[in-house]
Amino acid sequence: MNRYEGRRALITGGGSGIGQATVLRVLAEGGAVVAADISERGLRDTVEKAGAHADRLTTRVLDVADEASVRDGVAAAVTALGGLDVLVNAAGILRSSHTHETSLEAFNRVLQVNLAGTFLVIREAVPALLAGRDAAVVNFSSTSATFAHPYMAAYAASKGGIQSMTHALAAEYAKRGIRFTAVQPGSISSGMTDGSGASGQSMGPGLPEDADMSLFAKLSPALGQGFAGPETVASVVAMLGSADGRFITGTEIRVDGGTHF
Numbered sequence: 001m002n003r004y005e006g007r008r009a010l011i012t013g014g015g016s017g018i019g020q021a022t023v024l025r026v027l028a029e030g031g032a033v034v035a036a037d038i039s040e041r042g043l044r045d046t047v048e049k050a051g052a053h054a055d056r057l058t059t060r061v062l063d064v065a066d067e068a069s070v071r072d073g074v075a076a077a078v079t080a081l082g083g084l085d086v087l088v089n090a091a092g093i094l095r096s097s098h099t100h101e102t103s104l105e106a107f108n109r110v111l112q113v114n115l116a117g118t119f120l121v122i123r124e125a126v127p128a129l130l131a132g133r134d135a136a137v138v139n140f141s142s143t144s145a146t147f148a149h150p151y152m153a154a155y156a157a158s159k160g161g162i163q164s165m166t167h168a169l170a171a172e173y174a175k176r177g178i179r180f181t182a183v184q185p186g187s188i189s190s191g192m193t194d195g196s197g198a199s200g201q202s203m204g205p206g207l208p209e210d211a212d213m214s215l216f217a218k219l220s221p222a223l224g225q226g227f228a229g230p231e232t233v234a235s236v237v238a239m240l241g242s243a244d245g246r247f248i249t250g251t252e253i254r255v256d257g258g259t260h261f
């Protein structure tokens, strides 16, 4: 498939996990990509994995939670690509704790990176997307936005916010040619879920030591043998950002192997 030939994509969180898998998928389908991430090491790993496709890959160290960094980074990406057709907002963090022991600073940090970060990148990218071809934005919600995940109140709130924001943006820009969709991953092995991916027995690192695991109604996907690889979400993101998704906007697709029916 060469759905991305002639398409220009900016992908945040491109240094690890699902964002990195999306970078590799879009490159494999012929696209030109700027991978942005706060982790320089992660971006180096992405370049290495891109192999022969690395000539269509540019990297940019960028902090989605920092307004100046996003402004400079998105402008540099648009210049490097000569425009912008696709934006994928995969950058995100997960922090778990008992809510009554969570500081305002910790709560705000999750909202700042996941929710405000998604807003900032979109705000800076929209002018270029309005001039792009068949423009599409794919945001990252989570199963936690619609199914209860204890000890993750800030994370769930940030992802619920992203989902609602995606709907609002879809309405605002539909007639101006930009589609906005979201994916809701769950049970995907990645940097975020490291240490749990292989067994599928944990919801990620950092759960309180005395976490009551019985509160997680279901832990394992019905499909397969445990957590799936990040490429299982990247393929859906690639579809949403391509012409195959041309009649999809203002909605989300859950990719969790049936962990939550």
Ligand SMILES: NC(=O)c1ccc[n+]([C@@H]2O[C@H](COP(=O)([O-])OP(=O)(O)OC[C@H]3O[C@@H](n4cnc5c(N)ncnc54)[C@H](O)[C@@H]3O)[C@@H](O)[C@H]2O)c1
Pocket: 012, 013, 014, 015, 016, 017, 018, 019, 036, 037, 038, 039, 042, 062, 063, 064, 065, 089, 090, 091, 092, 093, 113, 117, 140, 141, 142, 143, 184, 185, 186, 187, 188, 189, 190, 191, 192, 193, 230
């Ligand atoms: N893995 C899952 O099961 C799962 C489930 C639901 C949602 N998600 C979402 O998928 C997206 C990708 O996560 P992943 O699972 O691949 O985890 P990951 O940790 O492997 O990747 C996240 C990437 O975001 C980057 N990042 C973090 N803070 C940043 C910042 N301030 N600025 C720029 N980059 C930053 C990290 O460096 C990392 O490369 C996230 O939005 C996450 O919330 C993942």
